[in-house]
Amino acid sequence: MKFLRVNMTERTVKEEEVQEKYSKMGGRHLTSCLVADEVPPLCHALGPNNKIVIAPGVVTGTSAPSSGRLSVGGKSPLTGGIKESNAGTPFSQRLGRLGIKAIIIEGLATEGLWMLKVDKDGAELISAENLKGKGMYETADTLFKEYPLKNSSLMGIGPSGEKRMAMAGISFNDPEGRPSRYAGRGGLGAVLGSKGLKAIVVNDAGAPGVSIQNIDLFKQGQKKLVEAIRTHDLTKPGGALNSFGTAILINVLNEVGGLPTRNFSSGQFKGASKTSGESIAEKVKERGGAGMMGHGCHPGCIIRCSNVYPAADGSEIVSCVEYESDWAFGANCEIDDLDTIAKLIYHCNDIGLDTIEAGVTVGLAMEAGVISFGDGNGAIDLLDQIRTGTSLGHILGNGAEFTGKAYGLTRIPTVKRQAMPAYEPRAVKGIGTTYITSPMGADHTAGYTITTEILSVGGQADPLDPKGKVELSKAFQTATAFIDASGYCLFIAFPILDISDGMEGMVETINGVLGTNWTVSDVGRIGMDILSIENDFNAKAGFSKEDDRPPEFMRYEPLPPHNVVFDITDEELDKIWK
Amino acid sequence: MITIEAALFATLRTYNPNGESSEPFRVQLPEGSTIENLLKKLNIPPGESKQAFVNNRRQEWDYILQEGERVAIFPPIAGG
Incomplete structure (x- = not known):
């Protein structure tokens, strides 16, 4: 087991032995401990003293069921506190099988945009100038042509991360290569952007596998x-999560009056049923084509709560429409059209945004009168402004609290400057x-x-x-x-x-x-x-x-x-x- | 007799008398009927439903229904 330490200032990569202190840690335990040990708590989150730590869990990369998760840690530019953001992806399993307990990224590149290439023989930083400003879908297409999906996985940031916006998440690929699995929360994509690191590609061909005592x-x-x-x-095959996905929660939260609606001004949404997991499953069945329920975010998952949401002609709009994203743009913005919600999620995946922070921020922009509640096309335009980096886009891109303050609002649903998810406190x-x-x-x-x-x-x-x-x-x-x-x-x-x-x-x-x-x-x-x-x-x-x-x-x-x-x-x- | 509004969700939608849907529908029941009586009337087999909410609050199966109440019935569900 080893750590990979990547210094962006010096443009060096070193392998380090894992100290005894960290030997029984994985995932969040390891990221939080390394951040606490190595990052000065008062540092600027986008400055040279912050670090990003990426760590698969203890059993990740083994045949243990549903264990393909990893943690990304650092000081959050959104909250100003410690952050652990978590995703399910084959990327984590490849790191585990390579015996990499953590990748620690430190320093700031003085020039250029870079990507890290990792395989069984080591790791190196190479130029990623060709990916500058690219969305995550184009980034994934470009990289998987050069590093085929069979042995490789991808982590990356979209334009929002490159622009160092506080709602920028970190994208990972799913088993089919979509850049759709996100360690979304807390703006860690902006930290990678500040360091000049666009992507990591990990190839586990010939990897030794996880050592089991x-x-x-x-x-x-x-x-x-x-x-x-x-x-x-x-969790059984054909059970609730597998058949309907996590958005099966929409109706029950609406029923108990706990589905935040119209920027947290009501607990019930008239259009809830149209955005529910049942409706998603119905659309997938009716439309066929690329649509599917029971999709998995990583190989070896036996729960499989993800989905692929199809357009009316059967072509794919996005994977996946899950509860939080569905709610953030649905009830929270009073948009009751699943196709529009799916498009908004696609834009978030491409721009590199946390869907929760993005949806709550758009809800605040609606409350401020920038666009009207229920205006799906207006919401897509706001996300495009984040992508291109207009002045409004930079305000929105810095999250719900920043946007609420910019417009003098008092109903700002955040704690420690991070937007609330889909349950009303x-x-x-x-x-x-x-x-x-x-x-x-x-x-x-x-x-x-x-x-x-x-x-x-x-x-x-x-x-x-x-x-x-x-x-x-x-x-x-x-x-x-x-x-x-x-x-x-x-x-x-x-x-x-x-x-x-x-x-x-x-x-x-x-x-x-x-x-x-x-x-x-x-x-x-x-x-x-x-x-x-x-x-x-x-x-x-x-x-x-x-x-x-x-x-x-x-x-x-x-x-x-x-x-x-x-x-x-x-x-x-x-x-x-x- | 009393009239209540019922709605069935997830896998229970197949027991909607108007065809598979989570749209609410009206049901007539004798006065003093419980949620359990409603499940029987709708032919929902025991064990398939996990929870019932009456006017936005969870209630037990022996809850006695009142005129005009809304009852939402769910099988085991989860998400996050």
């Missing part, structure tokens, strides 16, 4: 986990607590209490009741930090919360790879260690408990249909990390 234990755990995933109603208070207290800023994946509050999986909690939500969010946040380090998809949480054998199996696969003797009770402890590292970085970067607060309007503006405000007190919120 105890193969019998690994196989035993793998079997238990596969069984849990394949039998649970939510006033109507679903546990997820609101996660948004408010996560070191990442507003992030649903950081502690997905929706599981018990809305889905009745792993227990049941009343979404409107403020009681017990701080404890609930803390439990989810700690378990999630561990899963983010493992390399497993967060969706394995659904089966392993209900099936204890599956939980054991997950831990056994990790012990098998690392040679550790962790038990299920270590999950929370290690998760808490990760969160402490992140919270400590944020404190040194200038964050205090006053940053763990909801946007003020959610305290005084009742949300229909329940007409409730966010009523978990500041004192309660402050207990979470004590």
Whole structure:
């Protein structure tokens, strides 16, 4: 196992041995620890002292099911705090098989635009001037012609990252080579842009594979986990995620009054049903052609929640229309046409944008009167302005909070300057607590209490009741930090919360790879260690408990249909990390 | 008798009496009927439904329905 250290100032790449301290870490654990150890918390996120760390999870690259995740870490130009952004992609599996525990990118290129080429023999920086200003689809086409998909995967930034905009994400390819899998959140694409790194291509031909310390234990755990995933109603073949995709949530969130609508001014959208997972599945069935449900973001996924959304003539518009992106441009912007939503997602993928930040920002532009709510073509024009970098495009490209301030708005749905995802904190208070207290800023994946509050999986909690939500969010946040380090998809949480054998199996696969003797009770402890590292970085970067607060309007503006405000007190919120 | 509005989602859409859809429809039931009675009337086999929401709040299967209420019924679903 090794680290690759890429210095953009000196234009050098060095292989380093992994120090003992980092040897049992992967994914988020490793990115957050390396960022905390090497990045000065008060540095400018786009300056020479910030770094980007890319790390596959512990089991990524093995045959463990649904484990093709990686973490990207750094100081966020959006939040000003530590960031871990996560994606599922074959890129992560190739890194794992090459024995690369992390790529650390530091310094700033003084001139030119570069790409990093990685294979079993080493790595080198080569010119990427030919890709300057190119969208991710053209970038992927160009690179996969030279580095065929059979052995190669791609990571890259679009024009928004090159322009150092705070909503720029990092794109990775899916199994068919689409640049559609994003470590989207927190503007890490802008950090790569500041460094002058356009892309990384990794080729794993002849790779040694992931070293497994105890193969019998690994196989035993793998079997238990596969069984849990394949039998649970939510994750089994033909189950909810596989048949309808994540946008199956649109109708249920609308039903409970928790689907943020018209820039977080209501919890219900009249057009919800037209944008639902059911409608996506119907369109895929009717239109045929390139359309498909049950698409996977990486080989070896047995959940397969992604999709390919077709146009009326059967040609592909985009992969994929998932819940958050669908909502961000759908209910949040009051656009009820799936074809338009799919086109907006395509533009985000091409420009290199986080769809959540982009959708919430467009919603704010609608509230400001730049365009009208429901204006799909106007929304596409705004994204084009981000692509070309007009003055308005630069305002929008810096995210929801920046845009809201530029237009003097007060209803700005952000925490720590990051836009809220697709669940209303006033109507679903546990997820609101996660948004408010996560070191990442507003992030649903950081502690997905929706599981018990809305889905009745792993227990049941009343979404409107403020009681017990701080404890609930803390439990989810700690378990999630561990899963983010493992390399497993967060969706394995659904089966392993209900099936204890599956939980054991997950831990056994990790012990098998690392040679550790962790038990299920270590999950929370290690998760808490990760969160402490992140919270400590944020404190040194200038964050205090006053940053763990909801946007003020959610305290005084009742949300229909329940007409409730966010009523978990500041004192309660402050207990979470004590 | 009471009249309620029902809506069925995801795999349960096939039990919509007007054809496979998540569009809401009206159902007449004797007074005092529960959500469980509604499931039987719609021929939804036991175990296929996971949760029911009445006027935007989750309720148990033995909840007694009132005139004009909206009932939304879901199978096990997830996302994120």
